[in-house]
Amino acid sequence: MSKPSSNGPAVVDDESVLSAAPFILRRVVKWGDADAAGVVYTPRFLHFAIEAAESWFRRATGTHWVNLPSHYGIETPPIAANLTFHHALWPDDRLDLTVHLTKIGRSSYTVAVSGRNQDGVPCFDNEVTYVAIDPKARKSLPLPEALRGKLAAYQDACGRADP
Amino acid sequence: MSKPSSNGPAVVDDESVLSAAPFILRRVVKWGDADAAGVVYTPRFLHFAIEAAESWFRRATGTHWVNLPSHYGIETPPIAANLTFHHALWPDDRLDLTVHLTKIGRSSYTVAVSGRNQDGVPCFDNEVTYVAIDPKARKSLPLPEALRGKLAAYQDACGRADP
Amino acid sequence: MSKPSSNGPAVVDDESVLSAAPFILRRVVKWGDADAAGVVYTPRFLHFAIEAAESWFRRATGTHWVNLPSHYGIETPPIAANLTFHHALWPDDRLDLTVHLTKIGRSSYTVAVSGRNQDGVPCFDNEVTYVAIDPKARKSLPLPEALRGKLAAYQDACGRADP
Amino acid sequence: MSKPSSNGPAVVDDESVLSAAPFILRRVVKWGDADAAGVVYTPRFLHFAIEAAESWFRRATGTHWVNLPSHYGIETPPIAANLTFHHALWPDDRLDLTVHLTKIGRSSYTVAVSGRNQDGVPCFDNEVTYVAIDPKARKSLPLPEALRGKLAAYQDACGRADP
Numbered sequence: 001m002s003k004p005s006s007n008g009p010a011v012v013d014d015e016s017v018l019s020a021a022p023f024i025l026r027r028v029v030k031w032g033d034a035d036a037a038g039v040v041y042t043p044r045f046l047h048f049a050i051e052a053a054e055s056w057f058r059r060a061t062g063t064h065w066v067n068l069p070s071h072y073g074i075e076t077p078p079i080a081a082n083l084t085f086h087h088a089l090w091p092d093d094r095l096d097l098t099v100h101l102t103k104i105g106r107s108s109y110t111v112a113v114s115g116r117n118q119d120g121v122p123c124f125d126n127e128v129t130y131v132a133i134d135p136k137a138r139k140s141l142p143l144p145e146a147l148r149g150k151l152a153a154y155q156d157a158c159g160r161a162d163p
Numbered sequence: 164m165s166k167p168s169s170n171g172p173a174v175v176d177d178e179s180v181l182s183a184a185p186f187i188l189r190r191v192v193k194w195g196d197a198d199a200a201g202v203v204y205t206p207r208f209l210h211f212a213i214e215a216a217e218s219w220f221r222r223a224t225g226t227h228w229v230n231l232p233s234h235y236g237i238e239t240p241p242i243a244a245n246l247t248f249h250h251a252l253w254p255d256d257r258l259d260l261t262v263h264l265t266k267i268g269r270s271s272y273t274v275a276v277s278g279r280n281q282d283g284v285p286c287f288d289n290e291v292t293y294v295a296i297d298p299k300a301r302k303s304l305p306l307p308e309a310l311r312g313k314l315a316a317y318q319d320a321c322g323r324a325d326p
Numbered sequence: 327m328s329k330p331s332s333n334g335p336a337v338v339d340d341e342s343v344l345s346a347a348p349f350i351l352r353r354v355v356k357w358g359d360a361d362a363a364g365v366v367y368t369p370r371f372l373h374f375a376i377e378a379a380e381s382w383f384r385r386a387t388g389t390h391w392v393n394l395p396s397h398y399g400i401e402t403p404p405i406a407a408n409l410t411f412h413h414a415l416w417p418d419d420r421l422d423l424t425v426h427l428t429k430i431g432r433s434s435y436t437v438a439v440s441g442r443n444q445d446g447v448p449c450f451d452n453e454v455t456y457v458a459i460d461p462k463a464r465k466s467l468p469l470p471e472a473l474r475g476k477l478a479a480y481q482d483a484c485g486r487a488d489p
Numbered sequence: 490m491s492k493p494s495s496n497g498p499a500v501v502d503d504e505s506v507l508s509a510a511p512f513i514l515r516r517v518v519k520w521g522d523a524d525a526a527g528v529v530y531t532p533r534f535l536h537f538a539i540e541a542a543e544s545w546f547r548r549a550t551g552t553h554w555v556n557l558p559s560h561y562g563i564e565t566p567p568i569a570a571n572l573t574f575h576h577a578l579w580p581d582d583r584l585d586l587t588v589h590l591t592k593i594g595r596s597s598y599t600v601a602v603s604g605r606n607q608d609g610v611p612c613f614d615n616e617v618t619y620v621a622i623d624p625k626a627r628k629s630l631p632l633p634e635a636l637r638g639k640l641a642a643y644q645d646a647c648g649r650a651d652p
Binding site (some may be wrong): 350362363365368369370371374376391392401403404405406407408409410414454461464 | 539
Binding site (some may be wrong): 031032035036038041042043090091148 | 357358360361362364367368369416417
């Protein structure tokens, strides 16, 4: 997905992906991510986690969430989430988000995202479970086998990287 | 806090508060709350829950979160959150958010928010634990006694309403 | 759209609407609306303006934006916006948003939203132009006559209220 | 600001910066950026523009906005903004944001941000004027000379790149 630039200091990819397995996405905390206390507003952590999961899913499976209905006849909305906060984040902090696939169920998959700042300090942990549904009826469906295979391949690749 | 209107159909309060104990806040799901699937974007549920907790805290304790540093020498950022989703929400749905105070600890308080749509269908449950900290050092502090008393009074009022 | 409450201090409507023509919507600025400077984050003003326009459109025309495709065969995305800021807003400020329909064109309508705080101080002015399009082809279409009539009726009602 | 990665496919910078003068920032449109119509929600364009201006300001002046009070005794909130929309954006679209500094006034600077998608199609244009203020009194102040010099240097560098 990278594209050369004729005028820039570097040829870069669309996003700052540090590692494919485990998938690590780098972002910078922004002015507008902060709340009245000057630190990142709590729901933004869930937003960061879901954006990291979206980028990971796109690369690990070759399909973006918006194309799940046409490619597989499903959508995969979250059914549960939890977050634990360890350390505040401030604007201009760097945030590295590591994505692990912790469970592949019959209809669901669970993604754990953890975030570290520029000093390597763990800032938050997060887990979101996504469930495959029929987009019209909104009833759960088994994960399509082809998709399950790609998710399992990501777990395997992480296992080899993180023995 | 209400203010009369000379030109309107009704004199209303600042927000649509249906009940004081348990605190119930009504809102309408908006166009911009939805994501690419047309239903509410997951982090918005945490945003709804925190906004409801903010309104509840303001009324139950008489202090808005922004004034906690000057009134009590503390801030109370979240340290943990969990969410469970039961039913999707669409723009123009009505959402009634009920706020219970499920735990008052030494330094923390835990707020449970549940949301129902216009048909009374439970849409999500949520729990967020807030911890009192020193705003500068960002270390935990005991909840000030005066604040603890107000929180306990809310629990009592809910206990009488929900026997 | 109001619904009685058996347990609350007041019977309220879904949203705090102070006036129908001109339409005035009241909201309270929230903790999460602020940015790192402690005041409302600039894009939130556009968000406030669009949410006020959405509520107004719903009541003035009887149709929510999400139902425009099925009711009229159109969508009406914004094509232009401008904002001017006069005074900062802080969390817990009250914000009254007044909605005027400043132009009805062949394919478009222009909505001006201005916001005042609890002291009546003007905080921002805003104008957004929405254009009717075919939802599939995304090409502009004339405003349906039935919809144009309802928009014109709102302008008339405001003219009578604001002579 | 780049940091080597021991496990990844590439060493990347914190953000995907394609060019320093004019500053071009690349991002990917996300699932949560879309609204109920499936395209980017209008206020997100202003958010994209402000985040691009924030990254540009950080690199062009060496100071992040959060450090303006301590480095220069000022803040620079927006006082005006306008946006024009040319083409919709969908999740998974790539967005290249080009930042020009169109005016340096006595107390203010004006930043124009334009966005193009992966096919080079212009999607929106935007201009935001930021004004230097005293953070406490919130009254305008002249731009500090050292900061003005850095802003002028960026204009010069763009002039040489864009003759």
